[in-house]
Amino acid sequence: MTGAGLAKALMPVPDPHPDVFNREWPLRVGDIDSAGRLKFDAACRHIQDIGQDHLRELGFEEVHPAWIVRRTMVDLIRPIEFQDFLRLRRWCSGTSNRWCEMRVRIDGRKGGLMESEAFWINVNRDTQAPSRISDDFLEGLRRTTDVDRLRWKAYLKAGSRQDATEIRPYPVRVSDIDMFDHMNNAVYWSVIEDHLHRHPELVAAPLRVTIEHDAPVALTDQLEIVSHVYPPGSTEMFGPELTDRTVTTLTYAVGDDVKAVAALFAL
Numbered sequence: 001m002t003g004a005g006l007a008k009a010l011m012p013v014p015d016p017h018p019d020v021f022n023r024e025w026p027l028r029v030g031d032i033d034s035a036g037r038l039k040f041d042a043a044c045r046h047i048q049d050i051g052q053d054h055l056r057e058l059g060f061e062e063v064h065p066a067w068i069v070r071r072t073m074v075d076l077i078r079p080i081e082f083q084d085f086l087r088l089r090r091w092c093s094g095t096s097n098r099w100c101e102m103r104v105r106i107d108g109r110k111g112g113l114m115e116s117e118a119f120w121i122n123v124n125r126d127t128q129a130p131s132r133i134s135d136d137f138l139e140g141l142r143r144t145t146d147v148d149r150l151r152w153k154a155y156l157k158a159g160s161r162q163d164a165t166e167i168r169p170y171p172v173r174v175s176d177i178d179m180f181d182h183m184n185n186a187v188y189w190s191v192i193e194d195h196l197h198r199h200p201e202l203v204a205a206p207l208r209v210t211i212e213h214d215a216p217v218a219l220t221d222q223l224e225i226v227s228h229v230y231p232p233g234s235t236e237m238f239g240p241e242l243t244d245r246t247v248t249t250l251t252y253a254v255g256d257d258v259k260a261v262a263a264l265f266a267l
Contacts, residue, residue: 031046044072064137068213192250242265247265
């Protein structure tokens with residue numbers, strides 16, 4: 001698939017390349033669903049883990065310890081299944097002075113594949129405001145990309161309660177909260193897994209899932225998931241490339257406040 005916005009083509013891995021960070025580890029029992037598939041929430045924990053490992057390897061874990069994800073796009077191309085071994089490769093696909101896009105490709109030795117791209121904002125840990133990335137760190141990131149004026153543009157809009165297909169409560173647990181006192185990024189993807197459990201036909205073909213974060217979810221929030229299903233011919237708001245397919249959106253809402261929006265569609 002080629003296009004822009006929600007239908008964008010992800011940058012291919014520039015391999016072999018000395019600045020593509022590479023790690024391998026086994027797929028574990030806690031990462032899989034009842035059918036043995038690597039879950040989206042587990043994959044996003046791996047994406048966070050290799051990000052921290054990459055930062056440490058580059059020597060900037062103390063300089064830039066705090067990052068907040070604004071958007072994550074994950075493509076399930078072929079399921080990665082239990083007792084497989086994961087190879088994760090991470091590299092930069094775009095930069096600006098305060099944020100960057102980072103690609104992670106997850107390969108299973110048996111042919112499974114998940115692709116991802118995340119828009120990460122460097123923040124000051126005390127103020128949680130966007131903070132300038134050091135010049136020497138940027139220099140390293142730009143070895144795998146020529147995009148140096150990356151701008152934020154939202155791809156998704158929240159669905160309303162009035163025409164929702166379904167509205168479901170989603171309780172926030174103490175274990176969901178991270179060091180920012182927010183629901184951790186990977187937990188948002190457990191909502192995706194909950195939806196896929198009830199709609200298993202969505203994982204029968206390659207699937208793209210995108211989550212954009214608008215505001216943090218706190219422990220005391222009464223989170224609800226507002227679902228919409230847009231059939232082919234009614235999806236022009238997602239871009240011309242997607243008018244021929246069904247798009248499902250999940251709006252993470254606390255009362256009238258939108259916290260995040262997800263979109264799912266077949267590739």
